[in-house]
Amino acid sequence: MKNTWVPLIFLFLFASRVSAQAIQEQELEGISYRPRIINTTDLGADPDDKQSMVRQLVSASEFDIEGLIVATGCWRKTQSNTKMLDTILDAYAAAYPNLKVHADGYPTPEYLRSLSVMGQTGYGMDDVGSGKDSPGSELIIASADGDDPRPLWVMGWGGMNTIAQALWKVRDTRSDEGLKKFLSKLRLFDVLGQDDAGAWIAKNFPDVFYIRATGVYGWQPPKNGDYQRNAIQNHGPLGAVYPDTQWATEGDSPAFMHVYPNGLNDPGQIDQGSWGGRFDPTRKAGIRSMSEVAKIENDAETQYDPYYMYGNTEEGADAIKRWSKGYNNDFAARMDWSIISNYKDANHHPVAVLNGDRTRRVMYMTASAGNNIVLSAEGSTDPDGNSISYEWSFYDEPSSYEGSVSIMNDKSMKASIEIPENSKGRNIHVILEVYDNGSPNLYAYRRMIINVNP
Ligand SMILES: [Ca+2]
Ligand SMILES: [Ca+2]
Known part of the structure; x- marks a missing residue:
């Protein structure tokens, strides 16, 4: 043996x-x-x-x-x-x-x-x-x-x-x-x-x-x-x-x-x-x-x-x-899936696209304090043809920036993020959740880490 x-x-x-x-x-x-x-x-x-x-x-x-x-x-x-x-x-x-x-x-x-x-x-x-x-x-x-x-x-x-x-x-x-x-x-x-x-x-x-x-x-x-x-x-x-x-x-x-x-x-x-x-x-x-x-x-x-x-x-x-x-x-x-033999009879995960990127990797960008930046989920799809919803959020715990961040249009395909004046030299983690209306709703995620210029 x-x-x-x-x-x-x-x-x-x-x-x-x-x-x-x-x-x-x-x-x-x-x-x-x-x-x-x-x-x-x-x-x-x-x-x-x-x-x-x-x-x-x-x-x-x-x-x-x-x-x-x-x-x-x-x-x-x-x-x-x-x-x-x-x-x-x-x-x-x-x-x-x-x-x-x-x-x-x-x-x-x-x-x-x-x-x-x-x-x-x-x-x-x-x-x-x-x-x-x-x-x-x-x-x-x-x-x-x-x-x-x-x-x-x-x-x-x-x-x-x-x-x-x-x-x-x-x-x-x-x-x-x-x-x-x-x-x-x-x-x-x-x-x-x-x-x-x-x-x-x-x-x-x-x-x-x-x-x-x-x-x-x-x-x-x-x-x-x-x-x-x-x-x-x-x-x-x-x-x-x-x-x-x-x-x-x-x-x-x-x-x-x-x-x-x-x-x-x-x-x-x-x-x-x-x-x-x-x-x-x-x-x-x-x-x-x-x-x-x-x-x-x-x-x-x-x-x-x-x-x-x-x-x-x-x-x-x-x-x-x-x-x-x-x-x-x-x-x-x-x-x-484990009990359903036909693809079309079950739900499958959407694909979340972030700023044109179709991978699942964490993305990084730089921005300046006081700027407004737009993040886009355009191109996100669902393999079942379900309609999809978007949710953008500031994930404060892993972010080195300690304050709050406001996100406009946080339930739209494109969201706008106000980079706070006092965030210089810090980073801001923004999470995109894309979910479908299948049963049960399935989620896909992306993360953009915004490094704010000093
Ligand atoms: Ca155990
Ligand atoms: Ca689906």
């Missing part, structure tokens, strides 16, 4: 990928691309990982998923197989013939199965070190080593020790230069901290990009409510493997929602704000894991003090919740 899966993974990885050169060309042209992502999950602890996996899979057309890894954490200290994941992938396989009718880019079930492996089978740093390599840790290494200029987002829906094992091995077997190159590809996103490996990583690899999200509750629709029952759970094979909420709903989804390429944000600019929240670009010490981690071992994290991570900004989950209509309807529409 151990000798055959590695070449198989390589085969699938390279067969499925856009060439590195093509991606580099797209990057030069500013065309946004699909994020590369590996999710590690403590499936079998809180059933909400199963919920998040359903949302991730039904959204898979937007991502290059390079790994689904079953791992451990403080709520599930051992794992022995991928059965729970396999069951959800079987549901995806049943829904796949419908899903692919509605969007390009859904990975085949066979491809996803080839990337679904076991990570560390034991808990925390006790299961990291010599002789502890797992298919999951090897997959992370192979993926980060791939010939692809894009960063690799590795998400911890449970503990971080499979990622720690990958880092441990690379440090143990490569030069400083090789380690540095490896680290530069990684973007780590840890939900809540669920073992002692996160603190170990942040302490031992202080330059690695490391977000620990703690504002992951409070954005979800009411638990086991009407939306969950009727928009998600009663929708075919994927709905059937979306369990009832036991403690909280989808606490791990903010990880991939942060990199969801919907036009709202550049995920590398973590303070912009995304469907996954907003994060402070200054690393902080002492962002602790869930209290269970210290109950397992009192000095589990304090032994690594100080360690530094990126954490949420003060809005916490409110930074997610402000987009609730967009992400709730997106998920509901995709669940519709």
